[in-house]
Amino acid sequence: MSERTEVIVEVWPVSADEIGLWLISGKDAWRSEAVLQDSDPHTAVTDLLSVNGSSDGVKLLHSTSWRAEGTAVVLTYVAVIGCSAFVRDKWQNAAPISPALPDAVGKPIQVEATEAPIPRYIDVLMHGLRHLQFLLQTDSEARAALCGRWPDHLAVFRPALAGMYDFERGEEPITLPGGQAST
Numbered sequence: 059m060s061e062r063t064e065v066i067v068e069v070w071p072v073s074a075d076e077i078g079l080w081l082i083s084g085k086d087a088w089r090s091e092a093v094l095q096d097s098d099p100h101t102a103v104t105d106l107l108s109v110n111g112s113s114d115g116v117k118l119l120h121s122t123s124w125r126a127e128g129t130a131v132v133l134t135y136v137a138v139i140g141c142s143a144f145v146r147d148k149w150q151n152a153a154p155i156s157p158a159l160p161d162a163v164g165k166p167i168q169v170e171a172t173e174a175p176i177p178r179y180i181d182v183l184m185h186g187l188r189h190l191q192f193l194l195q196t197d198s199e200a201r202a203a204l205c206g207r208w209p210d211h212l213a214v215f216r217p218a219l220a221g222m223y224d225f226e227r228g229e230e231p232i233t234l235p236g237g238q239a240s241t
Contacts, residue, residue, distance in 0.1 A: 063126075063131055064092035064093075064114075064129060064130040064131070065092065065093045065099065065130065065133065066089055066093065066102075066130045066131075066133070066159065067090045067093065067099045067102045067103050067106065067133045067134075068087040068089045068090070068132055068133070068134050069087055069088050069106050069134075069135045069136070069137050070134070070137070070183055070186050070221060071085070071087075071088065071107065071110070071137045071139050071184070072136060072137070072138060072139065072186075073085050073138070073139040073145045073149070073152070074145070074147045074192075074208050074211050075093070075141050075143065075144050076144070076207060077144070077145075077205065078144070079211045079212075079236065080153065080154055081150040081152060081154075081155070081183070082112060082139060082148075082149040082166070083152075084151040084152065085152050085153055086179060087108055087134075087179070087182075087183075088106045088109075088117070090102045090103075090105070090106055091105075091168070094131070100119075100129050100136075103119060103135045103192055104119070107137055109123045109233060110173060112137070112139055115139050115140035116140075116200075117140045117204070118136075118137070118138055118200055118204065119135060119136075119137050120135060120136055120138075120189070120193065122185060122186040122189040123132060123135050123177075123182065123185055123189075124136065126174065133185065134182055136187075138190070138204065138208070155183070156185070156213060157214040157215060160180065160184055163178070163180050164180045165201070166178065170231075184215070188215045190208075190212055190215070191212040191213070192238070194208075194212060195208060213230040215226065224235065
């Protein structure tokens with residue numbers, strides 16, 4: 059007999075300062091145990107932020123994607139955490155996020171149009187950042203939350219409609235009008 063799939067959440071906590079964007083969790087997202095039946099994914103995310111000392115200063119919390127991983131469905135969130143000075147003054151293990159990361163690790167794993175995607179963690183993070191850039195252009199509440207240095211730092215992450223291009227044939231992604239150039 060097959061067991062049921064669990065639902066877990068992961069949160070990619072990002073912050074910005076004068077220098078750039080930072081993943082305050084270090085090298086990876088924070089992930090929950092299975093979401094309890096008497097709870098919900100959003101609460102699991104806020105609990106993860108609290109357990110990791112990052113619930114103060116949350117400016118935006120947004121679900122960006124989901125994927126099957128092992129025996130679970132992973133719901134991905136990006137948490138925008140405000141910072142009044144330099145990020146590493148508060149989070150010493152924070153890792154810088156550069157738009158050059160995808161070039162350094164190579165292109166995403168290609169699959170056929172009917173196959174399940176196989177995203178790497180770097181692909182999930184980059185998708186989340188492009189999602190924030192999309193929200194800057196389309197959502198007034200998100201635009202208000204992503205103030206200060208955020209628009210400048212996110213400008214290099216061009217939003218693209220998923221699956222609408224073929225890197226092997228040299229096609230460029232379909233972008234929103236006014237979208238910024240990026241890798």
